[in-house]
Amino acid sequence: xxxxxxxxxxxxxxxxxxxxxxxxxxxxxxxxxxxxxxxxxxxxxxxxxxxxxxxxxxxxxxxxxxxxxxxxxxxxxxxxxxxxxxxxxxxxxxxxxxxxxxxxxxxxxxxxxxx
Numbered sequence: 001x002x003x004x005x006x007x008x009x010x011x012x013x014x015x016x017x018x019x020x021x022x023x024x025x026x027x028x029x030x031x032x033x034x035x036x037x038x039x040x041x042x043x044x045x046x047x048x049x050x051x052x053x054x055x056x057x058x059x060x061x062x063x064x065x066x067x068x069x070x071x072x073x074x075x076x077x078x079x080x081x082x083x084x085x086x087x088x089x090x091x092x093x094x095x096x097x098x099x100x101x102x103x104x105x106x107x108x109x110x111x112x113x114x115x
Contacts, residue, residue: 021031048056 017031017035018028020035021028024031024034026034
């Protein structure tokens with residue numbers, strides 16, 4: 001078995017650990033091992049990337065329609081802000097402009113024109 005040495009533990013923490021050990025009928029070393037065991041068992045590691053976690057989080061909600069992709073579009077600066085009209089806040093619909101790739105799709109590059 002591996003050994004772990006922990007230095008510079010505050011006296012108050014050590015006293016609380018000793019009280020926990022007495023209450024559970026264990027020696028201090030066994031109580032600390034049990035606390036560490038429980039802490040590691042409760043740790044929930046992500047199973048995938050951020051997108052996978054978001055999908056899993058909302059899997060039971062469902063959507064009425066597919067979400068359109070925004071590939072090839074760029075958002076204009078400032079779209080994340082909210083417009084204020086009087087006292088009411090009205091969300092601003094995102095404005096998009098075609099990206100350079102989608103704007104040039106189907107056109108020849110200036111130096112590569114067919115004669």
